[in-house]
Amino acid sequence: MRIGLVGFAGSGKTTVFNLLTGLKVPVGFGGEVRMGTVRVPDQRIDRLSRVFSPRKTTYAEIVFSDVPGERGAEKGGLSRKALQQIRDQDALCLVLRDFDNPSLERAPNPLADLDAFHTECVLADLEIVERKLDRGRKEGASARELERFERMKALLDDGIPIRSLPAAELDRATLKGFGLLTDRPLLVALNRNEDRASLPMPEVLARRIAELGAAGLVLSASVEAEIAALGPADQAAFLADLGLTESALARFIRTAYGLLDLISFFTVGEDEVRAWTITRGTRAQQAAGKIHSDLERGFIRAEVIPYEVFNQYGSEQAVKDAGRLRVEGKDYGLADGDIMHVRFNV
Numbered sequence: 185m186r187i188g189l190v191g192f193a194g195s196g197k198t199t200v201f202n203l204l205t206g207l208k209v210p211v212g213f214g215g216e217v218r219m220g221t222v223r224v225p226d227q228r229i230d231r232l233s234r235v236f237s238p239r240k241t242t243y244a245e246i247v248f249s250d251v252p253g254e255r256g257a258e259k260g261g262l263s264r265k266a267l268q269q270i271r272d273q274d275a276l277c278l279v280l281r282d283f284d285n286p287s288l289e290r291a292p293n294p295l296a297d298l299d300a301f302h303t304e305c306v307l308a309d310l311e312i313v314e315r316k317l318d319r320g321r322k323e324g325a326s327a328r329e330l331e332r333f334e335r336m337k338a339l340l341d342d343g344i345p346i347r348s349l350p351a352a353e354l355d356r357a358t359l360k361g362f363g364l365l366t367d368r369p370l371l372v373a374l375n376r377n378e379d380r381a382s383l384p385m386p387e388v389l390a391r392r393i394a395e396l397g398a399a400g401l402v403l404s405a406s407v408e409a410e411i412a413a414l415g416p417a418d419q420a421a422f423l424a425d426l427g428l429t430e431s432a433l434a435r436f437i438r439t440a441y442g443l444l445d446l447i448s449f450f451t452v453g454e455d456e457v458r459a460w461t462i463t464r465g466t467r468a469q470q471a472a473g474k475i476h477s478d479l480e481r482g483f484i485r486a487e488v489i490p491y492e493v494f495n496q497y498g499s500e501q502a503v504k505d506a507g508r509l510r511v512e513g514k515d516y517g518l519a520d521g522d523i524m525h526v527r528f529n530v
């Protein structure tokens with residue numbers, strides 16, 4: 185999964201990037217687009233790895249891109265560089281400044297920044313959708329295709345993001361190549377001074393975030409980056425001082441998985457214990473294709489053990505002996521934490 189950090193110059197994107205990735209990219213203005221990979225912590229994988237002692241243990245990963253803002257840009261922080269970078273992300277994280285930045289004149293106004301960013305995305309999308317409509321009409325596109333873009337244009341004209349379309353209509357797969365921005369899942373990180381780290385998101389901002397079909401979380405990036413660099417024992421104590429119970433990375437991942445409706449399933453064995461990220465509701469055969477296309481093509485059945493059941497019995501054999509191993513067909517919708525073994529024949 186790829187998540188792009190975007191927003192106004194000086195909102196703390198690079199600080200958030202360092203916080204999440206554990207890297208130490210210099211903060212301050214500008215810089216290059218950077219990428220950093222984060223392993224999604226998962227205690228279930230830790231445990232499975234202890235049980236199977238595999239040659240390799242693979243966690244789910246998120247790749248973050250830190251996209252510098254443009255100084256003085258009133259355009260929602262979207263530079264040309266940012267626009268290019270945004271277009272191939274699976275989700276966007278808008279970092280909103282809610283702290284006094286001594287090198288910026290403007291007092292923090294996260295609600296105004298959110299709206300500026302949104303407006304900029306809407307305008308960029310309108311341009312694309314109108315171009316599509318023009319060309320579609322000239323080249324005799326199907327009525328259905330035209331209708332689809334008309335529907336999008338109507339939404340955008342009203343300032344409504346394309347992501348508000350019902351899932352069936354949204355159909356992300358077919359939108360992929362168009363480079364739209366408001367169809368992208370959006371996470372809004374309110375970046376605050378440490379003295380306000382544990383206060384909830386202000387009501388008006390929370391409401392606006394919900395209206396935009398986005399998910400919000402509160403961070404205090406500078407101090408949380410310092411805390412993230414400490415050992416696990418110290419982390420808990422320092423977080424508690426801020427009134428927090430969970431690390432920023434854990435909060436971020438939970439929010440992102442919730443927003444994107446993602447779950448994990450696992451494969452286990454002596455070779456590898458591995459987490460796979462899928463959208464909730466993905467069927468067994470399709471999920472098998474994530475592992476290898478042969479497994480999807482030659483899919484026969486899936487043997488499934490929910491993680492909790494495995495944990496209760498302690499080994500695959502014990503699960504089998506207790507009659508708790510399930511055999512599922514291709515249309516089985518995987519649940520979070522399912523351990524899956526695919527039977528296939530090609």
Ligand SMILES: Nc1nc2c(ncn2[C@@H]2O[C@H](COP(=O)(O)OP(=O)(O)OP(=O)(O)O)[C@@H](O)[C@H]2O)c(=O)[nH]1
Nearest residue numbers: 193194195196197198199211212213214253405406
């Ligand atoms: N007080 C406070 N300062 C912060 C916080 N987060 C970032 N800063 C400071 O704000 C300044 C800008 O932070 P950056 O992370 O470089 O901001 P940016 O969004 O990456 O900026 P550009 O790359 O220019 O777009 C730095 O001096 C940070 O130390 C925070 O949570 N609280």
Ligand SMILES: [Mg+2]
Nearest residue numbers: 197198214252
């Ligand atoms: Mg930066």
